[in-house]
Amino acid sequence: MNYDWAYVILGGVDMETQVAKFKRVKLFQFGENEAFFEVRQLLNKMAIECVDQEEEAELILVLGGDGTMLHQAKIAHQYQIPILGINLGHLGFLAALEHSDQEGLIDILNGEYIEDSRPILNCMLNKQSYFAINEFMVCKDKATRMVSYDLYIDDEFVYQQRGDGIIVSTSTGSSAYARSAGGAIIHPKAAVMNIVPICSSKMTTGPMIISESSTVEIRVKPWKDGKAMFAVDAQDILEETQSIKIHMDKNRVRFLHPLHYNYYRTLQTKLSHGEL
Template structure:
């Protein structure tokens, strides 16, 4: 069978702290997917860190930038956290991504491992739904200089310290003062991130087609401080006014320590992530599955 994708990169979930059994299971899953891709006529490479941490030496390896420059498809075997990490890195290259989940169905890794062959055989022939997700860029400004910057697919979060009290944050949108908020923190989330930390803090769900962000306070001191939906063309600035040991996190995967007077500026990235889903995929099907909607309800 001729695949639409000739060179496919496999990216796995790897943790040096994972147990022997977990690593062996992940390695076996990657091997199974690699053999299937070969049978479908694809050339397969492994992302270099995946191969090193899994001890896999049977396939050629490429760095993430090399994957971006050379590969037609990235195939992630893991969970949403793995997909978040690789999605940010490959967004600038426009490489499409497919997610195979070994555990519970993910929001963005939505093919169950037990059913990957049936799904992939169709998708490799071009039978898929393409889904573009926006990214945001965050930077920490200190005394007029950028001291940290990162991209985020889910959210940018300003948090209080683990053992400290509330932080006070001055919030501006497009240069207009919004409010000084005393809270445990503040979340700026994309539609993709609206189902993550923002949801658990009381924020609304945003459909991925909406060009917006949601700004959600975390445990605000004043209960009238509510989530608000903003255009993703907005320039958001969050200044740390008071509070100890505050930090800014990006997709909960990279962290910057903050000082009083630091400004966290959030703007829309020029790049987006390309996800491929099986034909017939629906965002609402994923929500029902993950959020356990309709449980105990008999459909007619």
């Protein structure tokens, strides 16, 4: 059964016979539009309170694309509350629902969902922590220069490298930039980290998959007049540093999906995985 937004909002569905699991929801969108107000009306109809502060919420409900989801997932991680995405963007790989799936939204709000707990990277730069849902990246600041670095895992030297940079990703981020750079797609339940060099000068240096209990250290070294840049989930960090330490945070991010969610089907539909 597919619900029409107007049908739901105007009372075509008997909401009084359904008791929502989530009583307080933080509804978020960059730049509110018609979809935002439609969802808010639905929440009101289901007697769900829209709160202003995340610490008051039992759920963060996000309307937007993957960038919006990454932004809010870090807040969900901070307050240890689940997050649910409704895709309004181009790809929407992290979103559980499309905007047209009103029935799926109602079902999840009523407690019919799968909770998907995902790891998150804790990146330490100059004694300050940054969190990454997808990846942490070191890259060159000039197109004509390389970045030079040493890689250590659990305090053991692995290799010295020059190239365009290096990516350390979670299993979630393995299907994002790390995949484009030649890394493997990793199932979210795999307890690993993905290390992917970008255009290495040494052809023998390839991607590595290591235990998520490991600590990765990247020691940046001077190389001619080039400098290293740092990014967390595609957001630049303007920090001067020689060493970055990365490990998995003890807390995870809790994504919600409909009961019919299938990771491999998502790869097929969103990334055309396996198509000829």
